[in-house]
Amino acid sequence: MIIRKVNDVPAEPVTEPGAAQVTRRILLSPCEAAPNFTMRRFEVAPGGFTMFHQHNYEHEIYILSGRGKVRRKDSEIEIAPHDAILVLPNEEHQFINIGDEPLVFLCLIPNI
Numbered sequence: 001m002i003i004r005k006v007n008d009v010p011a012e013p014v015t016e017p018g019a020a021q022v023t024r025r026i027l028l029s030p031c032e033a034a035p036n037f038t039m040r041r042f043e044v045a046p047g048g049f050t051m052f053h054q055h056n057y058e059h060e061i062y063i064l065s066g067r068g069k070v071r072r073k074d075s076e077i078e079i080a081p082h083d084a085i086l087v088l089p090n091e092e093h094q095f096i097n098i099g100d101e102p103l104v105f106l107c108l109i110p111n112i
Helices: none
Strands: 020-028 037-049 059-065 068-071 076-079 084-087 094-097 103-110
Antiparallel strands (some): 020 037, 037 094, 037 103, 059 084, 059 103, 068 076, 068 094
């Protein structure tokens, strides 16, 4: 069993084009011998956003704190703490902070 404290994992800026004011911490991954999934923690500053993108694998999101919206191809949906979100493979998506505090969420992706 491996237990990691969030604050022991360095936050790194998300530098992909189309993202602004986002950091991520890779909490658990193959580096810690996780065989199937990588768990990441994202923090989006007020006014910040992830890139609008898609990929060929699903991922699961759990909102810890803050207010935001998920932009999809044809719509936007508001999100709040304790929302669980499934992003399907090849579904276009973007997370946008619309609140006055950081939007913080966990993101689980398969190790592929």
